[in-house]
Amino acid sequence: MTILENRPVASAAAAPASVSMAGALTAALRDAMTEDSRVVVFGEDVGALGGVFRVTDGLSKEFGDNRIWDSPLAEAGIVGTAIGMAMYGMRPVVEMQFDAFSYPAFEQITSHVAKMHNRSKGRVTLPIVIRIPYAGGIGGVEHHSDSSEAYWTHTPGLTVVTPSNPADAYSMLREAIASDDPVIFLEPKSRYWMKDAVALPVATPPMTRAVVLREGTDVTLLAYGPTVKTALQAADLGADEGLSIEVIDLRSLSPFDDETVGASVRKTSRAAIIHEAAQFGGYGAEVAARVTERQFFHLAAPILRITGFDIPFPSPKLEEYHLPTAERVLAALDTWEWD
Amino acid sequence: MTILENRPVASAAAAPASVSMAGALTAALRDAMTEDSRVVVFGEDVGALGGVFRVTDGLSKEFGDNRIWDSPLAEAGIVGTAIGMAMYGMRPVVEMQFDAFSYPAFEQITSHVAKMHNRSKGRVTLPIVIRIPYAGGIGGVEHHSDSSEAYWTHTPGLTVVTPSNPADAYSMLREAIASDDPVIFLEPKSRYWMKDAVALPVATPPMTRAVVLREGTDVTLLAYGPTVKTALQAADLGADEGLSIEVIDLRSLSPFDDETVGASVRKTSRAAIIHEAAQFGGYGAEVAARVTERQFFHLAAPILRITGFDIPFPSPKLEEYHLPTAERVLAALDTWEWD
């Protein structure tokens, strides 16, 4: 299934209004909490403060302390208690304040969240959503700009998705909350304030599918979360140079939408993947490996990875040199031999 | 530098004796502790018991409680205190009892062990070795057979190595302890009791280099730790079928020895990587992606990944279906079109 443009597949009667990604996420939480009393939200500062990114703004007043509350400051504790709640039939949505602060919960996530359903032969489901603001671009000091997707995508049992725009943010978060599988929901923090005209509630394509945002014939650019914007900019730049670039927003990192991506690569015969995380063992490695496995004889050139360097995320004043830019993408495409 | 066979590059006068991998590791610890009083060893059950795999057997009696001791049962605590000790000039070697039990230490490892040197512009070095028994094949119940290498190899700042035989176990552990960089030292637990005739002390090639264990012309099989034996078996099987298989023991997962592997793949034009960990986002993805990037026009076929399935590690009675076998490797090579 290849869907052109990220056009909502369903939308309410309401007229489109300007919505930020953060606002769309708030709306998704509000609507999910309204529709399903099993949905509870907790984490650090999600109550009165509304979260450090204000994604839970106002929900505490609206729903009260039994539906959304501030937990003690401990991420393993947050995820671990969410597991117990899910075992009793709740649908917890928990927030890790920043990407690197999900690491204390690593054991609970990999050894339990990911494995409980399999362990119990499907008798125990854990419909948990772990929201993680991730990636850089906001001038955050050390530990505030990590991209941890590769840790989660390598862990069987986890579903990992990431929206790149407000409509998807709303729709995918609703879908993640409705999913009976646990979902790692990665929120590109540099895009929280990005606004689009969206009529909420909105339903975009299923969260496990990639979407072709822009058609092209020469190259397929694969991106997700914060780098989708970079890919679109690169496509513009490329167009100026006469290069027809197809841009795919992966949306779902696990599962990977082999079908949509495969169809595109068979058409263009060239592909590149863009992400902020370090390259070595990054998510782009899986993308390059599996697309090559499946489309080897359709490929005119190796799949390129345009990513962060293999270094710890830099300090605010140096992050611009680390993050992939549209120019860097174009320069990378230039390294291919074009015949 | 391509080295044929894993022949020791230096060896003592002592006559070769039959040494198990566990025994070689014990000897390495003993010799390192003898030569350098800054080397201390601690973790769960490493003292009187000698570790659940007996790798520290006898060291407690030999060196006393100030050089090797049982810590309280907490992996973040073990790694976190090792960091502080290293900051004061010690060279701690710590043990995580099983692979999955390193996860509680994930934050200390990713946010500090990996980053301290970079953070401090090189002013603080952390010469820590984190020994982790990993992988399956010993009939361990859940959580006792994980392969976590991809989590570590994706983390800039970490060096990740894994021996496949007793001589390397000795030599690489000595080198890891001597290294000023922190090293994740992965010990393939199914190989602990594998014996070889080795004259200790032995120095095999540098731990960051891959080694060609067996020359061949048709295919390059890349393996590490527990799957090296599988690769060698596959090479035997292949030989029966007239297939000339080159086997490379990667030894170092991070850094990756592009030179040795590249030279081999340019020769054979076909490669496969074998590991126990799940395939999706596994270490093999990086191998396939980077070798393809560098050798695309030398490749006659896509690089194959023969790995564990994308499932949690199975229970003892089912692990045989999950683990790559020589037969499965051969069957995979058969899927290529051979012309």
Place this chain on the structure above:
Amino acid sequence: GTLATPFALLHHCRMSDSVAARDEPVRPTELPISLIDSRGTVVSGKRAAGFTRPSDEVLLDLYRKMVKARRFDIQVSALTRQGRLATYPSASGQEGCEIPAVAALQEHDWMFPTYRDSIAVLTRGVPAAQVLSHFRGDWHLGFDPGEHRIAPQATPLATQALHAVGLGTAARLKGDDVVALTFLGDGATSEGDAHEAFNFAAVWQAPVVFLVQNNQYAISVPVAKQTRARTFADKAIGYGMPGYFVDGNDAAAMFAVISAAVERARSGGGPTLIEGLTYRVEAHTNSDDPSRYRGKDEEAKWRELDPLIRLEKYLTKAGVLTPAVADEIAAAAEALATEARDAMSVEPDLDPLELFDHVYVAERPALLEQRAFLERELAATEAGSQS
């Protein structure tokens, strides 16, 4: 019935009274609480710490279950030595903690056991074959948690304590009077997760009972290297919850203290931390070698403090444990041992393809491809072996 909204309760601001007006929590006693001593004699006064001995009927029931559990444990250990199971962590000597914990719970309560607590799982009603399925290596879990209200026996230490806090909290939010009891080892208390569980439970006033079985070893590591606290029960003070230090080989005392904690939790009184001082008389598991880290004399001393013996003495003296009853219990224990043997003599019927069926609820095309691959491989092997 519906309880008062729990989180709302917390939100009276304690800021103003943060200095002085916080409650003084119950302090654990200096000596372990005891109701029946090792000679089977009734204990009263200070050592009983105000707890009442359970009725002889209850004690006989505990005794019956403890005898059966011991017999099961011995049988399974033997089967493990014979290679029929992959591993089995014995709870012999710890029945004075394990069985009262089960007995103190109601049907709708939940239990969060560890790998050590198979006899508790068994005693709560899980058939032997299902308990042992994990340890034989068939599949990670052999029983249905929802059916028995028992979480999977946790291997990653202390992780399950947080699950108990979450489950108890969820029940309370729903208005159900469910209590969650979690087992923990002395070693496991050192893990960060134990701390987070104690703290979340106390702050949220979750209906949870933390039962620390201090069997004095974490594999080879003695408690002296695990904590410098006077008792594990003392840890409760730092979380503002009640803590009890109990003779873990005294089933009567354990039952009384756990029952009180369960009822406090049920009625909205929040969590309790209970330390049962006991001893792991067997090796950690079949692959352990205790001679490397402790003396036979120490083991012998603790075997004399056997929780079964003292109850036997007491109940015999009380005239409740007549020879006829003893015979009947022995027969039931034998029957259970036979059940365990029989269960482990049938090879399980395992389908390798099931490995792919429970990873996700949702269907995944790529996983189905891998399933199909294994299916083809199995078929080829089958064909190969038939030809």
Place this chain on the structure above:
Amino acid sequence: GTLATPFALLHHCRMSDSVAARDEPVRPTELPISLIDSRGTVVSGKRAAGFTRPSDEVLLDLYRKMVKARRFDIQVSALTRQGRLATYPSASGQEGCEIPAVAALQEHDWMFPTYRDSIAVLTRGVPAAQVLSHFRGDWHLGFDPGEHRIAPQATPLATQALHAVGLGTAARLKGDDVVALTFLGDGATSEGDAHEAFNFAAVWQAPVVFLVQNNQYAISVPVAKQTRARTFADKAIGYGMPGYFVDGNDAAAMFAVISAAVERARSGGGPTLIEGLTYRVEAHTNSDDPSRYRGKDEEAKWRELDPLIRLEKYLTKAGVLTPAVADEIAAAAEALATEARDAMSVEPDLDPLELFDHVYVAERPALLEQRAFLERELAATEAGSQS
């Protein structure tokens, strides 16, 4: 000199005395220990808990450093509002904890601060420009830990407490009489790492002082949602270490209690947990909005309890803080503010290529390739912008 082998000390087996003979740890007082109250009046008797007021000379030194720290903090907050720094967590109001902690340490001791404790780092001797380098976003760390015996200001909460325990233990193993003091926030005590640090320190009898600055908030979350303990100092009991509950706005009391803990640690007496009850009068950082979670009245009340004011009152009454001295201190504070302003008005000279130079000690070919790539890219951009 060489101390007794620390781990050997532990290995007297406490198993036999596990029931009764463990030490009863010091219990924190019910009210915070205080030596000078908020009106600048000397406190004695029960509230002083046996501690002696530091000499006026020491108190004047503390006061001088506190005034300078406050001035620095205000200046840096202002610079941050002007956009000169990426972020700055203010410690205004917490000088009564921060400065005594620094003053109680000797040159060769180590300090493990958090992001909150810039004024402690500054006071220990790190130049303003180096302290602020991290917060401006130049590089993760602006000073040399070894030179100052100060660990990097930790962001991942409670993680540094374990480093302190490790460092203190290493020093002791080497026979050095070094003490490691680590700062922790009230919120950070909830993390598993805090627990593990307390426990490792107690079991290993590490020369460590844990200083919990209870500033009553973790960003927006009040202590009532963080713990149900009476005090954070109460947590010490569960680890078998001494705990002290102290008025954190009373620099005299803080200095006395910390100094005693430092000396106990130095002489082999093991770790101490100290809670300083204080208040974060400013926002969490510049991007926080306290009006969302607390009232102005609460803030106002705590501003009245300002740790500087009481010391000023006391020292003035004592005749030590004469107008001349006060002027001199004010001038020094102004000079420091100027230094901070000046430091932040110079753009740092940063080399993006340095990003590759400290990831590893060993050289990595693949990383050098990436470095070369950026070098080429920078050259091309340079060339492009020049053409």
